[in-house]
Amino acid sequence: MVVAAGADLFAGALAAQAVPVTRVDWRPPLPGTADDLTRVLADPRREEANRIAVSRLLAAGARLVAVRPAREALGLEPGRFLHAGPPIDWEHASGPMRGALVGAMLFEGLAATPEEAERRLARGEAELTPCHHHNAVGPMAGVVSPSMWMFELEDPVHGGRSWCSLNEGLGKVLRYGAFGPEVIERLHWMASVLGPLLSTVVRAHGPVDIRAIIAQMLEMGDEGHNRNRAGTLMLLRELLAELIECGAPAGAVAQVVRFVSGNDHFFLNLVMPACKLALDAARGVPGSTLVVAMARNGTEFGIQVSGTGDRWFTGPAQVPEGMYLGSYGPGDANPDIGDSAITETAGIGGFAMAAAPAIVRFVGGEVRDALDATRRMYEITLAENPAYQVPVLDFRATPTGIDVTKVVRTGVLPQINTGIAGRVAGTGQVGAGLVTPPAQCFTSALGALARDAPPLG
CATH class of the missing domain: 3.90.1710.10 (Enterococcus faecalis V583 domain)
Structure with a gap:
């Protein structure tokens, strides 16, 4: 038996020779985060802090x-x-x-x-x-x-x-x-x-x-x-x-x-605001790595984390990829904007696209992409919300509670579906599509959590 991670070339070659292969979907952590990740994962407060934060989120x-x-x-x-x-x-x-x-x-x-x-x-x-x-x-x-x-x-x-x-x-x-x-x-x-x-x-x-x-x-x-x-x-x-x-x-x-x-x-x-209520209930738990806000002002994308108070961790907002109205195209699009990513932060929106496969007609892609997006978000979340269920996934609860450490460890970024605003003032809406936050929001938040953690040993 051979365990293979990474590219499928090696695993495929072995399988062609009738060698039993177990494929592991492993990715290295985001670059330059090893020390901070070690420190945060070793924080003795983390597990209980996340349990408290998640329980508040789900109960709201x-x-x-x-x-x-x-x-x-x-x-x-x-x-x-x-x-x-x-x-x-x-x-x-x-x-x-x-x-x-x-x-x-x-x-x-x-x-x-x-x-x-x-x-x-x-x-x-x-x-x-x-x-x-x-x-x-x-x-x-x-x-x-x-x-x-x-x-x-x-x-x-x-x-x-x-x-x-x-x-x-x-x-x-x-x-x-x-x-x-x-x-x-x-x-x-x-x-x-x-x-x-x-x-x-x-x-x-x-x-x-x-x-x-x-x-x-x-x-x-x-x-x-x-x-x-x-x-x-x-x-x-x-x-x-x-x-x-x-x-x-x-x-x-x-x-x-x-x-x-x-x-x-x-x-x-x-x-x-319903999602905002749930996430605000999870704020302010020392040691928690739960993301409690993702928001964009059209210039920067920012996140806030339960264990770091009201601090913002920002990076440049990205231009969504999607479908455009009329004669508009990518050149007309402004970078990502809006507080509506609070829905994804709470485990719906882009995290629940499998519940709404017709959404691909609005934001682009295929039905399979909507299903895959929801499945992928389980990798970076701390819980599943029993109040919100996805029929096509056998009524599995939605992935809820983005964990900074899981994002950094896997390199999987939260999936957001969004409207696209015209970059020129006065234009209005030009389309809708999909976008992810810049990775540096999460690496910066991890660094702050590491600095706040008790000394190792």
Whole structure:
């Protein structure tokens, strides 16, 4: 019997000569990480720390309890904006991030023209902070301004709260960096009609169990990141009676129903804060190597780890590979952007692509690629989430809890499926595809964990 690792050439030659061969899928750790890896793996706190962090993640609940404007929910004041990803300033912001900030200035009445908005932003007249620093998440550019309405979720198990803006739909929308008149007009309608109506409806209905809807939608062909069709329709069904009976004008009710039912991504903005709640519950466990956030601002990709507090470990954001709309192509694409990778961090989205093989029509590839992506993610995770199951894998639970040490040891990077924003401000969405984080996020995090670990011996 021969055990073979690495390239199949040697194993194939032996097998052709009738020699019994056991193939082992072994890969060396990422370059330059041996010492840090040894130190972290030897940390006596690690096993128990990860057990605690994972148990908190898996136990967390998520209920929609309110819909409120950001100035009320998050205390945002005029001139303060939240954004996706790790911290960034105007000088280093990408095209779609700049476009979204310009649009937010116009929407808030802080500038009369895009040119004036750009000048004021360049002079530092707006304060920019990450959504994650406010227990919030934002898709794509993730820009949140005081007048935007937010979903508010609570975790009844650990007591946490999280927020996310309402989803605008696809195409030329603020989160993809568009800021034309139709974008601003839609935002005003969302602030004057959609937000207040949803607030009234949720208050009349009572808390909505978002975690339960996520579990059901995974069994109905959604994966929770770029496919949320079943989730959106289940939410609408849940709230429809209260919406009809809320006393609003029939025309306004019809507008809301038409908008939500025609926007397959509407539920994404509830999936994201639900995932944020679960991962926030796992934060702050000394010695834990569990990743609790992956986020991108269009320039940098950043991760946070349970055992290293609120520190960001960053690397250059990559351009997704995928399918493009109309005449757009790779040259039109901005590097990866958005907080929506919180879904993969929690074990759905790209980690649950096997539950939604139709997703390949949106992000590219074949059905086999979706199945392989989910199977590969089991190699780098600490657990499986029994709440979220994949029918085509015999209802196996989704791979959950990215482990820094497993990523570094295997070289397997987390799989993310994502929309693609145009690199030029104002363009909007140009496609959708697949992407992975830069490896240096994980090697940097490993180095920090190694420095925090007790001395060997």
